Amino acid sequence: MYDPFGDVLTAWFQNNKRDLPWRHTRDPYKIWLSEIILQQTRVNQGLDYYLKFISEFPEVQTLADASKEKVYRLWQGLGYYNRADNLMKAAKVVTENFDGKFPTNFETLKTLPGIGDYTAAAIASIAFDQKTPVVDGNVYRFLSRMYGIKTPIHSGKAKKEFWSLAEELMGNQPPAQFNQALMEFGALQCVPQNPDCKNCIFNAQCFAYSKGIVADFPVKKNKTTVRERFFYYFVIRQQTGNSEFFVLRKRGEKDIWKNLYDFPSVTLDKPLNDALDALPLAEKEGWFTPKDCEIRSPSTVYEHRLTHLKIQAVFIPVFSRKALSADGKNSLYLVARSEINNYPVPQLIVRYFHDRDINY
Ligand code: SF4
Structure with a gap:
């Protein structure tokens, strides 16, 4: 027929x-x-x-x-x-x-x-x-x-x-x-x-x-369970002459953002009452020593959703008074502000850059 x-x-x-x-x-x-x-x-x-x-x-x-x-x-x-x-x-x-x-x-x-x-x-x-x-x-x-x-x-x-x-x-x-x-x-x-x-x-x-x-329709089986995680980012910078440098971290192979760059951060299951309570965790990691830095007010919360994950991120600006070294050890890199554009980063970080007028 x-x-x-x-x-x-x-x-x-x-x-x-x-x-x-x-x-x-x-x-x-x-x-x-x-x-x-x-x-x-x-x-x-x-x-x-x-x-x-x-x-x-x-x-x-x-x-x-x-x-x-x-x-x-x-x-x-x-x-x-x-x-x-x-x-x-x-x-x-x-x-x-x-x-x-x-x-x-x-x-x-x-x-x-x-x-x-x-x-x-x-x-x-x-x-x-x-x-x-x-x-x-x-x-x-x-x-x-x-x-x-x-x-x-x-x-x-x-x-x-x-x-x-x-x-x-x-x-x-x-x-x-x-x-x-x-x-x-x-x-x-x-x-x-x-x-x-x-x-x-x-x-x-x-x-x-x-x-x-x-x-x-269509009939779907189970809904995806979405986990919630709280990221505390440390935007570590250092001024040398006219140039400003940022510490970027390269995410590892098994990471949600493998091989992309963001900032050093700690990830928690629950939010902190005060974002600055994350500072001792950063110090423990050896990323910087708070007494050698000027710590500025943390950002508002940035929400970012992935398929299985809801991220609430806070960025803490850290201006180091001492010279920093980050040469790839611990996946950290010191990157000039003018070079940041060459590094692939997650969209969450792009949003942060745009809000801070960092050319990206
Ligand atoms: S095929 Fe889709 S759009 Fe067309 S009548 Fe059926 S449900 Fe509506």
Whole structure:
């Protein structure tokens, strides 16, 4: 029996799709880059990053040869730095093992670092028109509402169920166009909050709309537990002649912000009554001796949220009267104010810099 789903959807796509640069290319490198950047990132935000990366690294070879600091600096603000790490690793593998050309099939694409089922399917279908379904968060939401699928998403069972439904719906449609249409429909029409169902092309067939239970889909298992932590940062500075220096700390490999730079800090489970009560903890770490410094008023509380973590940070300005030395030992570095811009830092620190008119 003729099922018009694919035709209706792709016609909608032609009339409504956003004009995005990665939609004008079949180059697997560019499609891969856009897919990695857009994971956990909104299109509007990701677009700037995509353009910066393409301009800085127009080919996979240039990305493979880039320094980690440079890639991190460009990546800054996107978070989830393991994506940036995998970007560099995969670029090297493609350059060294595949002669600079992306593999053309789903299974081989999955052998590249950071490429799972979703990204491999996106590249295989969009760059090489292979019939591989692509199911992202937008597709889960749209299909679960449309077909009343109550299996909690983020479960192995849901993955199989939604992937095979997406494949079935694709039928004989061109995979590149169909997959992008499915994702775009979820992103623009079947949006998370208050979708405009009255004007939806599928409202006559939509299960959730017909039952008035759109807000119940997609079904999610457990909510993420969010921990709360209190950071007390010591913004240690020293003036030498006309130059000002800051002590930056490089975060370690297993850290939430691995390989990024911030200030020395102590992390507590509970807030202190007075932020200055953190000073003895800093002294114990050997970061500075309070009697040799001028300690100024702590900042207001900066709130910063990560997926599993809510951070409440206070910055304590510490002006050292003595010369400081920080040469990488204990991961501390003395950095001239004019050089700070070259160091990748978490967004929390960017906010602090901007509030203090530190050029970043
Ligand atoms: S009718 Fe509403 S819930 Fe159903 S597919 Fe359309 S926008 Fe989504």
